[in-house]
Amino acid sequence: MTPPDLDGLRALDARDPLASKRAEFLIPGGVIYLDGNSLGVLPARVPERMERVVREEWGQDLIRSWNTHGWIDLPARVGARIARLIGADADEVIAADSTSVNLFKVLSAALHVAAKGDPRRRVIVAEEDNFPTDLYIAQGLAALLGEARAELRLVAPHRVADAVGDDTAVLMLTQVDYRTGERHDLPAVTRRAHERGALAVWDLAHSAGAFPVDLNGAGADFAVGCGYKYLNGGPGAPAFLYVARRHHADAPNVLSGWMGHASPFEFTSRYTGASGIGQYATGTPSILSLSALDAALEVFEDVEMRLVREKSLSLTRTFIELTRPLCARHGFRLATPEDDARRGSQVSLAHPHGYEIMQALIAAGVVGDFRAPNLLRFGFTPLYTSHEDVWHAVQTLDTVMREGRWQDARYAERNAVT
The missing domain is CATH 3.90.1150.10 (Aspartate Aminotransferase, domain 1)
Incomplete structure (x- = not known):
């Protein structure tokens, strides 16, 4: 050529x-x-938005902005913008926390769903070259739960599909390798995991905003991703998580903070999770960074x-x-x-x-x-x-x-x- x-x-x-x-x-x-x-x-839209949020919404309207400017709904609104880019429905994605924290949430939820269906399923299968934070989170979760309930099994990339067996609860993969840029066939790999009785958790950090993703079309179970790479949300921008609607009722968020409560402003002492994607919120949303990400995502609206x-x-x-x-x-x-x-x-x-x-x-x-x-x-x-x-x-x-x-x-x- x-x-x-x-x-x-x-x-x-x-x-x-x-x-x-x-x-x-x-x-x-x-x-x-x-x-x-x-x-x-x-x-280009972000500086003006940040100026308004800081000087007017925070500077003038202060705490009233949770209601008058809809701060409280930002995680869901930003999640809905991202949903269109990753082939999900608006009520299946929420923007919150970091990729690492969100991975802890969805891995925990996936292990719970898998064990409920078959107590033998406790293994998280992952590539040995996966992005380190994903492996560290899985290692920490396995240590927390103990060997009887969770085990991380690392395999060579070319052996991932074959490594899913009768004891596998979750196949955890990053769609695009952060080192080489190699891309997994998300629909095909998800299908193979399901055929062997496992759930699929995807990290879309190098996918969202870079090319089309169709989570629902692929039948994916859970996904996470960050807001500061191809989504242009700024350094340390909030991450997002996706939970397929079919799992909302039986995949609890173990990081059960007050923003995931069904009625957070009733201030009850016992936790009752919200229904739907809202239960995967945890702490108070970061309004400044969420506002920057919200403005950044506007560039995708007609794309x-x-x-x-x-x-x-x-x-x-x-x-x-x-x-x-x-x-x-x-x-x-x-x-x-x-x-x-x-x-x-x-x-x-x-x-x-x-x-x-x-x-x-x-x-x-x-x-x-x-x-x-x-x-x-x-x-x-x-x-x-x-x-x-x-x-x-x-x-x-x-x-x-x-x-x-x-x-x-x-x-x-x-x-x-x-």
Whole structure:
């Protein structure tokens, strides 16, 4: 295949049905930002919304804003916006807490549902290379419940489906691998888990907002995800969780805080969970961060996720083709599947000096990130990334390598966040 040329890529951008969306983000000048898989760019609507929330809703209306400005309903409203992007109904998703806390909630609920159907089912099956916080939460939950009620079983990625057996309660997977960008076939894997009597819990941190997800169409049971990557909700933005409606009545939230109570303002001493998705709230919602996420999600209101996926594949395919000569010339290795169906919205390149190279690349104005031990990650957010961006990013990477910029000693100094 002939590598794409700049004129051809500009022609693609000229025909891009999502091109106008770029103006809805505040992208810093002189920066090509390819790290939306870690932290999304600031949407232009967010500062104005935050100014209003801080100065008017909090500053003037104070506590009255829980009612007059609907603060109390924000978790459900934001959840409903996210629901459309992940193939769920509005009453199956709530925005609250962090991905880690929400995973604890849904894993606990899934274990309860599975054990109720068959007491032998107590094993959580997960990939050994899954995102660490997911594994840590599962480890902590298993330690809390004890071996008789929960066990975490880690397996190699290619053995996940075969590892689901008669004692499996939950198959816990991240749809897109955070290191390589490889994407699981969510419907097929969910179906196999169900055929073997297990429930499926999905982490959509690298899926939601990056491409269409159809949880209900796949028959998924539970899901979690974060608000600060492709959803652009800001650093530490609230996460979300999904519980299929069929589980609402028999999958309790063990983190039974007052906001999940059926009548939180009756202040009774005994907990009675709310019906529906509301029971999966726990503590007081974070109004400032929820408001930022709510405003950020407005950018998706008129977007067809099918078009997002088409552009994502075009961007990542272009990057792969353009970097192919660099792999031969500079010793990179493509770590991401070339098969479109198996790729999320990021591409990772492996190199023994990946950290130093990424720091030099960032200094040159192309922002990606690094994941140990040797991966340079590049995330492609179709709403604000252009094909021309991809071209210039690869040319800059080639320059960094040809000129040996990465060998500067300052780029070997490890930052706290990589």
